[in-house]
Amino acid sequence: DTEVTQTPKHLVMGMTNKKSLKCEQHMGHRAMYWYKQKAKKPPELMFVYSYEKLSINESVPSRFSPECPNSSLLNLHLHALQPEDSALYLCASSQTGVSNQPQHFGDGTRLSIL
Amino acid sequence: AQSVAQPEDQVNVAEGNPLTVKCTYSVSGNPYLFWYVQYPNRGLQFLLKYITGDNLVKGSYGFEAEFNKSQTSFHLKKPSALVSDSALYFCAVRLGGRDDKIIFGKGTRLHILP
Numbered sequence: 001d002t003e004v005t006q007t008p009k010h011l012v013m014g015m016t017n018k019k020s021l022k023c024e025q026h027m028g029h030r031a032m033y034w035y036k037q038k039a040k041k042p043p044e045l046m047f048v049y050s051y052e053k054l055s056i057n058e059s060v061p062s063r064f065s066p067e068c069p070n071s072s073l074l075n076l077h078l079h080a081l082q083p084e085d086s087a088l089y090l091c092a093s094s095q096t097g098v099s100n101q102p103q104h105f106g107d108g109t110r111l112s113i114l
Numbered sequence: 115a116q117s118v119a120q121p122e123d124q125v126n127v128a129e130g131n132p133l134t135v136k137c138t139y140s141v142s143g144n145p146y147l148f149w150y151v152q153y154p155n156r157g158l159q160f161l162l163k164y165i166t167g168d169n170l171v172k173g174s175y176g177f178e179a180e181f182n183k184s185q186t187s188f189h190l191k192k193p194s195a196l197v198s199d200s201a202l203y204f205c206a207v208r209l210g211g212r213d214d215k216i217i218f219g220k221g222t223r224l225h226i227l228p
Contacts, residue, residue, distance in 0.1 A: 004157070031214065042204055042218035043158070056215065090157050099208050100146045100165040103216060105157035 004106035012112045023074040023091030032074040035090040116141045120219035127195045135190040137205030147188045152202040195226045
């Protein structure tokens with residue numbers, strides 16, 4: 001069992017839909033991350049939140065909108081996505097300011113855009 | 115530029131034989147190095163890390179890794195492979211500081227032959 005929980009596990013949506021991905025952790029971590037992963041490729045960083053504030057945005061299109069409502073939750077709001085956005089979306093968390101600690105990953109949401 | 119290289123796309127090993135998955139890195143300063151494993155339809159799971167000290171690091175599921183500063187390598191090893199070790203393996207370096215990102219290698223698919 002993973003300590004980072006992501007819902008839903010699968011999501012199919014049309015290009016005009018609005019949906020949200022959710023991530024939750026209760027390890028007291030104050031850094032949370034969103035990654036996009038294509039098949040057989042490494043995860044690509046999208047966003048980093050540190051103490052509930054957005055600290056890194058890797059030039060992600062505005063159709064992806066992150067939100068960190070509290071220290072345990074991380075959301076990714078989706079709107080008007082494109083077929084190339086189909087991928088596995090991974091959430092991760094870690095201690096802040098402690099670079100020798102690993103990130104803990106959820107099992108991801110597999111997103112398919114029709 | 116800071117980078118992590120995994121020179122092999124796939125490694126095939128017979129069950130019971132020793133295995134090695136290669137990783138080299140190029141970072142400024144002292145590296146914080148990690149190995150993660152990803153099974154199908156799962157997120158990344160932390161295996162082991164190198165921070166400082168002993169060059170041979172032991173991790174989960176019988177894996178170990180050898181840090182070699184002169185060769186800038188951090189190869190993953192296991193004395194006796196199991197079929198259940200078949201998965202995708204990522205080497206990574208965590209940058210820390212204000213730019214607290216993880217740089218992943220491209221991944222190596224490990225296939226253990228029964």
